[in-house]
Amino acid sequence: MSMLSEPIQKSRLADLVDVVIGVDTHTDTHTDTHTAAAVTAATGAILATVTVAADADGYDELVEFADTHAGLRGWAIEGTGGYGAGLARHLGDLEELVVELDRPGRPARRGGRKSDPLDAARAAREALSRTRLAQPKSGDDRAALQNLLTVRRGAVEAGANAQRQLRALVVTAPELVRDRFREQSIVVMVATAAKLRPHTAAADVHVFTTMTALKALAKRIQxxxxxxxxxxxxxxxxxxxxxxxxxxxxxxxxxxxxxxxAAWSHAGRCRDDGAFAMLAGTAPIPASSGKTVRYRLNRSGNRQLNRAIHTIAVSRLRYDPDTRAYAARRTAEGKTDPEIRRCLKRYITRQLYRQLEHPPTTSRA
Structure with a gap:
């Protein structure tokens, strides 16, 4: 029997279900498979295990496997953003209760004890032991944004690498070629390189190959x-x-x-702004000792989200009058620039969370 995943932010999983289906998702050389273990919520005992293909038929087989166990059930899936994404979407369409596990706790294995059924059972028991449970990301808009951000990031990084290669080639180019690029910014250098006209009849093969390489890099960058x-x-x-x-x-x-x-996904996924700050890596980490009260940099969480919030903070410090006044006031109080940025990033995280969870209502005519 399935159930909606709404209450999982407020209760322990063991209080909501009778059976947990733990799923170990992975790939091997030839095929993707999912191994599931049905575990009782009361005792953690393994009821049964099954291995299926990671495709639509396999997902249906897993649901049929779960249906053989009576009572309310939940799913604990490892890697809902990776190998388990398809299964998570399938179960979401069926309104099943799904708990996200990035990496279940795995104790040291004496004698090399390792198997997919054991990992699936550990996933289920890990979900039962946690007091705070994570929901998988969901939504077509979120998935579309994630895909576009991934390919855009790849294009930007590849372009930056090509720019570095072009600059390095200019530095080592023959003087006949290098003179064309003196005192130019990288943007102008790309435009100059794109207009080069290498001639195969050139007497100097070094000049010809350098111009050819520079032109190819410029076209790639563009x-x-x-x-x-x-x-x-x-x-x-x-x-x-x-x-x-x-x-x-x-x-x-x-x-x-x-x-x-893309990181927030949907309302209710993060229980409060503090959880969202932990996801963003902007929650301060206490590092006090004795009478010294201080905090250290939080290096955990979603680093892409952390970078986005840092970008927002830097932009506000440069262009927003209210933020600049805030920074000046905190500087007068003796705060350092890193401390001011940390406080500002925490404020921005809280503001974003509240905006996302409680969007403004629009009046309809």
């Missing part, structure tokens, strides 16, 4: 920049359609808004 621009247009369109209320916030652009939305 192509990657155009690709990234197209992805950004698509991202902007989804953000404006889904959550346009984020864009008027100071320092929030379409890319940072998309990163925030």
């Amino acid at each position: 192509s990657l920049e155009a690709e990234a621009g197209e992805h950004e247009k698509a991202i902007r369109a989804i953000v404006r359609s889904w959550r346009p209320d984020l864009l008027p916030l100071p320092g929030v652009g379409p890319i940072t808004a998309a990163v925030v939305l």
Whole structure:
């Protein structure tokens, strides 16, 4: 018997279900498989195990396997954002209770004890032992944004690598070629390199091959920049359609808004702004000793989300009058620049969470 996943933020899983289906998701050389173990919520005993293919038929087989065990049930799936994404979507469509496990706790295995059924059972017991449970990310808009952000990030990183390669080639180029690039910024260097006309009849093969390589790199950079621009247009369109209320916030652009939305996913996934701050890596970590009260940098959480919030904070410190006044006031109080940025990032995280969980209502004519 299935049940909706809404109450899992408020209760322990053991109080909600009778059986937990733990699923170990992975791939091997030839095929993707899922191994499931049905575990009783009361005792943690293994009732049965099964291994299926990671496809639509396999997902149906897992549901049929779960149906053989009476009582309310929940699912504990390892890697709902990776190998378990398809199963998580399938169960979400069926309104099953699904708990996300990035990596279940695995004790040291004496004698090399390791098997997929054991890992599946550990996933179920791990979910039963936790007092705070995570819901998988969901939603077509979120998935679309995640895909576009991934390919755009790849294009941007590849373009940056190509720019570094172009600059390095210019540094070591023959003087005849290097003179064309003196005192130019990287943007101008790319435009100059794209206009080069290598001649096979050139007497110096070094000059010819250098010009050919520079032109190829410039064309690659321009192509990657155009690709990234197209992805950004698509991202902007989804953000404006889904959550346009984020864009008027100071320092929030379409890319940072998309990163925030992809990490947040849906209302109720994070129980409060403190949990969202932990997800973003902006919650301060106490590092006090004796009479010294201090905090250290939080290096955990979603680093892409953390980077987006950092970008928003830097933008506000540069261009937002209220934020600049805040920074000046905290500086007068003796706060350092890193401390001010940490406080500001925590404030931005709280503001974003409240905006996401409680969007403004629009009046209809």
